[in-house]
Amino acid sequence: MTTDPAPPVLTTDLTVGGMTCAACVRRVEKKLAKLEGVSATVNLTTGRARVSHPPHVSPEELVASVEQAGYTAALPEPAEPSRSRGRADEAEEKPEGTRQERERLLITALLSVPVLVLSMVPAWQFRNWQWLCLVLAAPVAVWSAWPFHVRAARGLRHSTATMDTLVSLGVAASFSWSAYALFLGGAGEPGMRMPFSLLPSASDGMAHVYLEAAVGVPLFVLTGRYLEARARHGTGAALRSLANLAAKEVAVREGGRERRIPIEELTVGQVFVVRPGERVATDGQVTEGSSAVDLSLITGESEPVEVGPGSAVAGGAVNSGGLLLVRATAVGADTQLARITRLVTEAQAGKAKAQRLADSVAGVFVPVVLTLAVTVLGFWLGAGADPQAAITACVAVLVVACPCALGLATPTALMAATGRGAQLGVLVKGPQALEALQHLDTVVLDKTGTLTSGHMTVARVTAVPGGLGGEEALRLAAAVERGSEHPLGRAIVAYAARNLPGKDPLPEVGDFTATAGRGVHGRVEGRLVEVVAPDDELPAALADALPAAEAAAHTSVLVRVDGVPQALIEVGDVVRPGSYRAVDRLRRLGIEPVLATGDREAPARAVAASLRIEEVHARRTPEDKADLVRRLREEGRRVAVVGDGVNDAAALAGADLGIAMGSGTDAAIGAADVTLVRGDIEALGDAVLLARRTLGTIRANLVWAFGYNAVTVPLAMVGLLNPMLAAAAMSVSSLLVVGNSLRLRAWRPSPDRRRTR
Known part of the structure; x- marks a missing residue:
């Protein structure tokens, strides 16, 4: 009996627009999952969806499915080398936002500030001040909040509710109630005075208006999202700095003559010139000249590396010395710089376990909040409360609830951490690798090329x-x-x-x-x-x-x-100078080193003795290494394998975490979860510390996001939260999460840092 082989699975990236909160993320993922054989991971921070699908589901069908959910979708433009810098330049403009967004925020502020001041300072409330506030508040409630209304209406057409639904309803309810009070409730009488309180009060009955909430909600939400977008943009600074290393032109040497061509026209085998101070255009091998090249922005290596004829150089490196002639060995998407950028981008598309829980909560968050708001309104009215107090509590519930912080907790931290890791020469494939790094207690090390230089x-x-x-x-x-x-x-x-x-x-x-x-x-x-x-x-x-x-x-x-x-x-072979420090550092981090090599017993034990590694396994075949990893895992250990050769690939794939040296083979790098770009095992300690700091940041973000909603929603339900302050609190919650994640950009490894648990 034969079984048909499993059909191949394709991966397609989509650029998704219109997402504003974690509920949107959940909705897009669920919509895509309705297609046969399709699964998706959507990242709110990057606005991208990574979709796994069978061949019979076309990318156009994926785009159509996202659009049916009420969002925009498009296939990303092909990654052409010549456009790398252009995209980076465009990305640099994003923190400022579009002109329309800036103008909307500025005009909203100009119209809202007088309303807020007059509503909050009774001494400045002149005759008929409330009518001026109505005139100023009307364009804010309609034009400034128009993006929220449009997205809420779009969601309604697709039977969905998002954060925009809550904001739109809150603004509409506040403005409608105020207009009703002014025209029909006596609040429009000349000489009307309205005291301001941090807590809503029904003492003035229908004479109280909530125009400050009608303008405050759009103002604070627009401000929050504008600042949030700038901060989120900052988490990707490391990735953009890598993109900026790509050359736009290259000087090609042909028949003793030199001419400049666009980088996309360069082909493998052509010889190009790198003058002092210039960047190496693409990966290649030096054919003539000697110099020192600065690889700090690519591998994190702080010292310049001496190169000469026969030496390999990476695209993006800076020539610090003499003139070099280099023969191109890889171009475009095949270069080391392109692979690093691709790995970091893919890592940022993943989700940690905690974020998957947060997304599940966010998926039902908005419907639950809408239900609570209606329930609160009905309860207050049923209990005989003043309609103003009932509507105030209802609006406060709508406005204060915030799934945004839940959606931003992981992706912002992950983006900042993976970018920082790339700067330090550590490439992490995703959040699962970070989680595995955090819990390691055993690391299996290959000898040749890992603990030793490999330059035999x-x-x-x-x-x-x-x-x-x-x-x-x-x-x-x-x-x-x-x-x-x-x-x-x-x-x-x-x-x-x-x-x-x-x-x-x-x-x-x-x-x-x-x-x-x-x-x-x-x-x-x-x-x-x-x-x-x-x-x-x-x-x-x-x-x-x-x-x-x-x-x-x-x-x-x-x-x-x-x-x-x-x-x-x-x-x-000689032991790498950094191996002594690296092994000692791993011990201080609570990780036990194990040496497993295919070499003979004597050289294996000689290296182990010099590094004070107690557990040594010599003359191990690839199958033996994989069996060793399996046995260690059966003992309850959390095992990482560090290797650089084809014979390490099986063990790398079978471990809790595979770590490849950047100088290793494609098979080893392909099977690994983490790549140490500069081929220095000392970076492994940096990776462990970065993982622990990152996951600690994610946990802090989620605790804040869950805690914020757990505290503020009940306060709003019992009428102890002014809607305007609720809007401010909602915006601040997202900014705190993003700001906490941004601290990872400045993280620096401390070699002397001790393990604390």
């Missing part, structure tokens, strides 16, 4: 007497290792290129095979060449050389030709 070199070649000889064995081994991504293989190839006499090109290899954790083999010039870990059956000369290599913590590989051992190649 051949220390010694020991050949079997009477065999092919050291140079020939090295030549054949280098030919086979040329197809390997492992640092050992790269070291052998580089050493052969520097030291073989004549430096003839390495021969071609056929039937190349790399076995993760074991070695490589292939056919060279008709002979089967194997480069593998040494076994127990070695010729005497090689067996005698092995203990000395192990004592020096060198890694040895055996070269066999047609099944016959020919040479032992010793490759030496």
Whole structure:
């Protein structure tokens, strides 16, 4: 019996407009989920929806579904390199808002301030002041609040209610009641005086008007959203700074001549010029010249990195020294800078567990508030209270309730944290990774390329007497290792290129095979060449050389030709300077380091001893590493795996958290949840501390958001909250949440910070 394979799932990003609160987020997600096989995650802060859907559901259907819910939707423009800076520039203008939004806020303030002053200061209430207030309040209640009315009406057409519904009803009720009191209730009499109180009072009966609430609600909500938009824009500053690193033009060297072309016309293989002080246009390899490049904005590396012919350079780096000629190795969306930006953007689309709970609450929040408002109105009137007091309590309930803070609690903190992490050289794929980072208690570390530099070199070649000889064995081994991504293989190839006499090109290899954790083999010039870990059956000369290599913590590989051992190649590596500090810091954070490597016991224990790592697992295959991770998790530990090679990919994927070195292979980076961009394990401590600070900020935001509504809504229900002050409190609640999140932008890791629990 055969089963049909699961259909592929596509991912489409949508730009969603018209969302103003967490209830809107919930509504868009539910509407999209009604399509067969579709699930969506909507981010209020970025105004984007990440939709997973089967191939038979087209992006146009997704857009139509969002529009049916009463919002606008569009597919984002293709990410063209030439437009990166343009989008960044546009983004920089957003904090100021559009001219219409600024004008609406300014005009609202000019019209509202006289109404607020006259309503709150009885000594300034001249004859017929209330009629002037009505004239000033009318355009505020209609024109200033028009966006709220339109969105509320749109929601009504789609049988939905949002924050705009509450604001619209609150403004309409306040203004309508005041107009009724002025025209029919005696409040329009010349010489009428109205005292102001922080608490609503029915002592004046129908003579009391609430025009200050009718203008105060739009004024405070518009002001709050304007400031909130600016603050939310600030949380994405780090991401925009990355976008600003993209070049717009590049100087290409062709046939000894130089010409400038738009960056989108640059292709892989072309050579371009980087002068002192200029940014490297795209990822490439230096072909001529030497200099120091500043990678601080890309990897967080504070010191300039020396580069020369053969060195790799990343697009966006600043040339701090001499003239460089660079051959492009990646362009457009394939560059390191583009990948970093993409990973940060994807991370900001996710949701923490706490936010999913908040969104669920927000989804029913507005209908519940509307029900409470109607209930309060009916209860007060049924209890024989003055109609003014009943309407005041009803309006206060409508205005004070605020799901906005719930919707902003996580995305603003997440945006600020992921952007700050990118500046520090830590790329986090999403909130789930942050949650896993916070609770880690064990980290499994690979040796080569993680704790050690990975920039190995051949220390010694020991050949079997009477065999092919050291140079020939090295030549054949280098030919086979040329197809390997492992640092050992790269070291052998580089050493052969520097030291073989004549430096003839390495021969071609056929039937190349790399076995993760074991070695490589292939056919060279008709002979089967194997480069593998040494076994127990070695010729005497090689067996005698092995203990000395192990004592020096060198890694040895055996070269066999047609099944016959020919040479032992010793490759030496050094422990990264930052590894000592990193391992010690992890311990102080309450995280136990474990070393797991495919290398032999002696070099593994030599490195572990130097770093004071007690638990060591040597000669581990990828399957063994995955089994080790599984066993540790079964013991109840929360496990992270740090690695940089293909042989780490399975363990990375099976851990609670996978962490890849930025200098590692694509397979490792693809399987990881966190990438340490500058390839420095010391950044892992920064990642843990940032995760703990971020989730602490999210919890504080949610406590405030839930607590605010839990306190203010009951106060409004019992008539102890003036509607105007309710509007101010509602706006302030959102600003406090966003402001708290903004503090993450200035977060700095403290190496001496101790673990506190």
